[in-house]
Structures are given as structure tokens and as C-alpha cells.
Amino acid sequence: MNAVTQTLDTEGAVATLRGALFGPGADESHGPYWRLLSTEAFRRVAEATPERRLRDAYERLRLLNGVVPDPLAFVADPARLAAVHESLGFVDPTLTSAATIHYNLFLGSLVDEGTFSHEELAPFAAMRQVGTFLVTEVAHGNDVAAVETTATYDRVSDSFLLHTPSAGAQKFMPNASPVGGPKTGLVAARLLVDGVDEGVFLFLVRLTDATGTLPGVRVRRLPPRLGSPFDHCLTSFDQVRVERRALLGGTHARFEAGRFSCDTPRGQRYLRALRRVMVGKLCMSACAVGGARAVLSLAVRYGQGREISGLTGTARLPVFALRSHHGPLVEALATTYAMNMLYREAVSRWQHDGAGERREDAARLVSAAKAWITWRGREIGAEARERCGAQGLLVHNGIADQLAAVEGTITAEGDNQATMSKVAAELVLEHRAARHGAAAVPGGDLTRPEVAHGLLRAARNIWLDRAVAGTRQAPPGALARRNGSMGPALRAADLHVHRQAAEALARAAAETAPGAGRELLESLHLLFALRAVAEHSGDLLAQGLIAADQVERLPLLREALITRIARHARTLVDAFAVPEAFFAGIPIASADYVTAYDDPEGPWHTPPRQRRR
Numbered sequence: 001m002n003a004v005t006q007t008l009d010t011e012g013a014v015a016t017l018r019g020a021l022f023g024p025g026a027d028e029s030h031g032p033y034w035r036l037l038s039t040e041a042f043r044r045v046a047e048a049t050p051e052r053r054l055r056d057a058y059e060r061l062r063l064l065n066g067v068v069p070d071p072l073a074f075v076a077d078p079a080r081l082a083a084v085h086e087s088l089g090f091v092d093p094t095l096t097s098a099a100t101i102h103y104n105l106f107l108g109s110l111v112d113e114g115t116f117s118h119e120e121l122a123p124f125a126a127m128r129q130v131g132t133f134l135v136t137e138v139a140h141g142n143d144v145a146a147v148e149t150t151a152t153y154d155r156v157s158d159s160f161l162l163h164t165p166s167a168g169a170q171k172f173m174p175n176a177s178p179v180g181g182p183k184t185g186l187v188a189a190r191l192l193v194d195g196v197d198e199g200v201f202l203f204l205v206r207l208t209d210a211t212g213t214l215p216g217v218r219v220r221r222l223p224p225r226l227g228s229p230f231d232h233c234l235t236s237f238d239q240v241r242v243e244r245r246a247l248l249g250g251t252h253a254r255f256e257a258g259r260f261s262c263d264t265p266r267g268q269r270y271l272r273a274l275r276r277v278m279v280g281k282l283c284m285s286a287c288a289v290g291g292a293r294a295v296l297s298l299a300v301r302y303g304q305g306r307e308i309s310g311l312t313g314t315a316r317l318p319v320f321a322l323r324s325h326h327g328p329l330v331e332a333l334a335t336t337y338a339m340n341m342l343y344r345e346a347v348s349r350w351q352h353d354g355a356g357e358r359r360e361d362a363a364r365l366v367s368a369a370k371a372w373i374t375w376r377g378r379e380i381g382a383e384a385r386e387r388c389g390a391q392g393l394l395v396h397n398g399i400a401d402q403l404a405a406v407e408g409t410i411t412a413e414g415d416n417q418a419t420m421s422k423v424a425a426e427l428v429l430e431h432r433a434a435r436h437g438a439a440a441v442p443g444g445d446l447t448r449p450e451v452a453h454g455l456l457r458a459a460r461n462i463w464l465d466r467a468v469a470g471t472r473q474a475p476p477g478a479l480a481r482r483n484g485s486m487g488p489a490l491r492a493a494d495l496h497v498h499r500q501a502a503e504a505l506a507r508a509a510a511e512t513a514p515g516a517g518r519e520l521l522e523s524l525h526l527l528f529a530l531r532a533v534a535e536h537s538g539d540l541l542a543q544g545l546i547a548a549d550q551v552e553r554l555p556l557l558r559e560a561l562i563t564r565i566a567r568h569a570r571t572l573v574d575a576f577a578v579p580e581a582f583f584a585g586i587p588i589a590s591a592d593y594v595t596a597y598d599d600p601e602g603p604w605h606t607p608p609r610q611r612r613r
Contacts, residue, residue, distance in 0.1 A: 016517025017575035020508045029083045037091045038581035050229035057094035058180030071125040075108040078279045082286040089287035090294035093228040093405035106131025108276045132174045135188040139168030142418045151189035164236035177231040178208040193260045199269035202248040216240035227404025280413035281370035285343045288377030291402045292336045293576035299384035300573045302588040326566045332380045334528040339373045341504035368423045371416040372497040374409040424489035431464040449506040452529035456499035459536035463492035502529040527561040
């Protein structure tokens with residue numbers, strides 16, 4: 001294990017780390033958005049009302065659209081689309097919600113369909129019409145296959161009648177209000193042709209114009225949500241007529257001589273309606289990664305600027321100097337770097353395999369990464385908030401907004417627990433089919449990446465063995481068998497993704513030029529990987545996969561890594577490339593945060609003779 005150079009070339013290390021975090025061409029992929037988000041229009045407005053913040057977010061959405069050279073090409077490139085979300089999330093969570101819905105779910109679905117001309121898409125590309133996405137219903141969240149909204153084919157007019165048949169069928173939470181300008185939505189509805197249920201499809205439906213909702217469309221604002229304001233609504237339809245071209249059927253679903261046919265099995269048709277959800281998962285991962293980078297930048301700056309009484313005499317020292325303070329933040333730094341590399345791996349895999357024979361493998365990685373990354377984002381936000389004490393609770397210090405924003409990413413594009421349950425079940429099936437024996441773990445030094453990764457794989461297999469045993473020991477019945485295995489299976493799934501993140505971070509370090517930046521990446525990787533090894537060392541020891549002396553050495557090894565990394569914490573967060581303008585107006589980001597609370601009329605500014613007696 002290399003020791004990071006005590007005195008390092010800070011600028012060189014930051015550049016090296018930034019290259020590893022963002023990849024080549026970062027100025028092209030991220031630069032235009034960093035510069036835009038650094039302008040005055042994106043600064044936090046003190047004392048702004050929720051409604052003002054909401055309207056500002058839609059204005060900012062149009063400013064963002066102004067720097068996108070070709071919105072139609074933009075939404076067709078998952079890497080570019082996700083890259084924007086890395087910065088949007090910590091600048092304005094409301095803007096992030098509006099952007100991911102308009103660009104990915106709405107415009108991306110229309111572009112993927114391939115049947116609309118540039119002229120037809122122009123109002124959406126120019127944002128004269130803001131797009132929204134109406135899929136989930138009050139009674140149907142992740143269970144999209146069961147949506148109740150209907151689109152009945154009318155042969156006489158060759159059109160569809162869109163209708164909401166019950167309270168449970170109201171579309172739940174789309175941003176469908178007139179705020180932000182005219183809105184058009186993609187509505188998931190059950191296609192009925194001559195009384196036959198043909199499954200769930202998307203329909204292009206105008207919802208509002210400049211004056212309000214259109215005839216037959218009913219929109220009601222939901223109560224305020226946790227965190228930043230957004231125009232979440234309940235939306236219903238009363239026999240709203242839309243033309244046949246509104247059906248997003250592409251080449252797989254069509255009407256010929258009045259007869260409907262579809263190449264996709266009925267039970268899978270709703271999956272086509274949701275195909276942009278995978279790109280959305282990448283965008284949610286990007287938001288969580290960007291948010292984690294921002295809150296850690298704030299927490300490290302504050303910890304190094306906040307002075308407390310020293311351990312002896314009248315000495316003063318930064319609170320970050322204490323192991324109890326910097327230890328959790330260093331662990332969070334290691335996790336954030338691993339999150340970043342796993343996110344980039346997921347984007348790359350989806351780019352290369354999302355449309356090919358390995359689509360299912362790529363989809364699993366994207367799904368598991370989104371759940372794991374957003375969960376870790378929540379933990380990191382909570383840790384950063386606590387390390388900043390009461391200052392972290394104040395909205396103007398920027399962390400509280402991130403705590404609320406990450407809750408949205410955890411639920412968006414598929415609830416995390418449902419996503420990881422599916423991943424866990426698939427891992428159990430594969431494990432049972434492979435009939436794994438005792439896991440082979442490379443012997444030797446724990447500081448070797450392949451040893452740490454082997455131990456993580458072995459720990460995962462131990463939990464998968466328990467999941468298989470739980471299935472066999474469960475009472476009869478499919479539900480009992482699933483429940484009997486799910487607890488251990490979820491532990492295995494978490495370890496599975498943790499190992500993938502560790503391997504992604506190790507690859508990033510190996511691909512980095514030798515020097516202090518690479519040594520820091522190697523130390524971060526080892527700290528991140530060994531944390532999970534330590535958590536499962538009892539199981540590994542019981543299986544004879546790790547020696548007792550190795551278990552005893554783990555805490556000391558991790559402490560040495562924390563001490564080493566803590567010396568370079570500012571370098572590590574400077575590499576996050578959070579625009580300096582983001583910190584403007586955030587007191588705890590300042591080297592002298594007390595000045596933000598100065599009172600020009602305070603007694604310390606008033607000469608004694610002017611004070612009241």
C-alpha cells in the first residue's frame with residue numbers, strides 16, 4: 001500500500017482526480033452547464049416563497065434549454081443527459097424534477113418512438129410546450145400493469161376517448177398544472193378496442209394552455225411535498241378525445257383497415273411505455289452523486305473553518321482536526337468516489353449494451369446502481385448535516401435541501417426497495433442454478449484489491465446460501481418462499497453492488513497516471529472495500545475465508561487509511577468541481593462564516609458613547 005505524498009502538488013492532484021471523476025472531455029460534457037449554473041439567474045433567492053421558487057424553476061428550465069444545442073439529440077444521448085443532472089440536483093431540486101420529466105420521460109419517449117417529425121416535436125424542443133409524464137395512479141404506483149385509465153377506440157371518428165373511471169385511477173403526482181406555461185403530457189392508459197383490453201400504452205395529450213386546463217381535463221394541486229416546491233397534481237380525464245396519432249405505438253402497434261395489431265405480447269406492452277425509465281435511473285444516480293459531492297464540499301469547508309477550544313490551554317483548532325469529526329466524513333468521501341465510479345460504469349454499460357443482447361445485464365446494473373447510490377446519498381447527506389451541527393439545519397446553508405431532494409430520487413423511476421427486491425430475487429435464482437461451492441478467495445495481503453474483492457464476493461455468496469436455505473425451509477406457497485429468502489437476499493444484493501462499486505473505483509485508480517492523485521484513489525478504494533469486509537468478517541472467519549489475525553488487523557488498517565486521507569480532504573472535495581458560485585451566499589462555505597451573521601447595528605460596531613445607558 002503506497003503512502004500518499006505528505007506534501008503534494010495540489011493543483012496536479014485535483015486535476016488528476018477530476019479527470020478520474022468526470023472522464024475525458026469534461027469541459028465539453030459538463031462545462032456549458034457549470035457556466036450556466038454559475039450565473040446570477042441560478043443563485044438562491046433569500047426569503048423566496050414556495051410559489052416564487054416554483055416559477056423560477058420553470059424559467060430556469062428555459063434558460064437551460066437555451067444552452068442545449070439540439071434538444072432532440074440531447075435526449076437521445078443518455079450520457080449527456082445524465083451529466084447535466086450531476087449539477088442540477090444541488091443547484092435547484094425543483095428545476096431538476098422539471099428537467100428530468102420534460103427531457104427524459106416526455107421528449108425522450110417521443111424521440112425514441114421515431115414516428116414524429118422534427119416539425120411536430122419543435123414546440124417541445126423549443127419549450128413552447130412543457131412536457132410531463134402521467135403514469136402512476138393513486139391506487140397503482142410501481143404496479144403500472146394495473147393502471148385503470150382507459151383509452152377507448154372510437155371507430156366512427158378514428159380517435160380515442162381518454163377517461164378516468166375511479167378515484168384510484170387519478171394520475172398521481174405529475175406536474176400537470178398551468179404553472180410554468182402550457183403543458184402536454186404522455187398519459188399511460190389501457191387501450192380498449194371493441195371491448196378488448198389490449199394493454200397499457202402511452203398517449204400524447206394536451207393538458208393546459210396559456211389560460212388554464214383544457215376541456216375534460218381536471219387538475220388539482222397536491223399538498224406541499226417534503227423539500228423543494230413542485231406542482232405535483234392529481235389529474236383526471238372525462239371522455240377527452242385525442243386523435244389516433246396520439247397513440248405511441250411506433251412500428252410495433254398499429255391500426256390497419258380498422259383492425260388493431262401489436263407485435264409485443266399483451267403482458268409486456270406496458271414495459272415499452274416505461275422504456276425511458278432506465279435512462280431516468282441514470283439521471284437519478286447522477287443527482288445523488290452530484291448532491292453527495294456538494295454536501296461533502298460544504299461539510300469539509302465548514303469543518304476546516306470552524307474553530308473550537310483546543311485540548312490544552314487556550315489553543316484553538318479546527319473541528320475537522322478531531323478524529324470523531326473527520327472520520328465519518330472521510331468514510332463518506334470514499335463512498336462518494338465509489339458512487340461516482342459506479343454511476344459512470346452504469347452509464348457506459350447502458351450506452352454500449354442497452355439496446356443489444358446484453359440489455360438485461362445492463363438494465364440490472366443500472367437499476368441496482370440507482371437504488372444503492374441514492375440510498376448512500378441519503379446517508380452521506382445525513383452525515384454531512386450532523387457534522388455541521390445546527391448550521392446544517394438552516395436552509396440557507398444548502399444541506400437541508402439536499403436531504404429532502406435525495407428522498408425524491410429514492411422513490412423516482414422505481415421505488416428502491418422494489419428495485420432491489422427484484423435484483424435480489426434474480427441473484428438467488430442464478431446462485432441456485434450455479435450451485436456455488438465454497439467461494440475461492442485469493443490468499444495474501446488484505447491491501448491487494450483482488451483480495452478485498454474476493455472477500456466481498458464470498459460474503460455475498462454466504463448470504464445467497466442463506467437465502468436459498470430460507471426458500472427451502474419456508475412453509476408451502478410462493479409468497480412464503482419469497483419471504484423466507486428475501487431478508488438474506490437483500491443483504492446479498494447490497495454486497496453485490498458494494499463490490500461492483502469497489503471494482504469500479506479500483507479500475508479508475510489503475511487507469512490513472514502514477515502520482516499523488518492515483519495514490520489517493522487507491523487509499524479511498526481500500527477504505528471503501530475493507531469497510532464491508534470488516535462488517536462481514538465474522539461470517540468470513542467462520543467459513544475459514546479470512547484468518548483471525550487479519551480480522552484483528554482490519555480496524556488498525558482502516559484507522560491508518562482514515563488518518564492518511566483526512567490530510568487531503570480539501571483536495572478531494574476540490575476535485576468535485578462544484579462551481580464556486582454555488583457557494584455564494586452559503587455562510588458555512590466561507591472561510592470566515594461568522595461574517596455572514598454580522599449585524600451592522602450590533603453593539604460591537606457601536607462606539608461606547610453612542611450606546612444607550
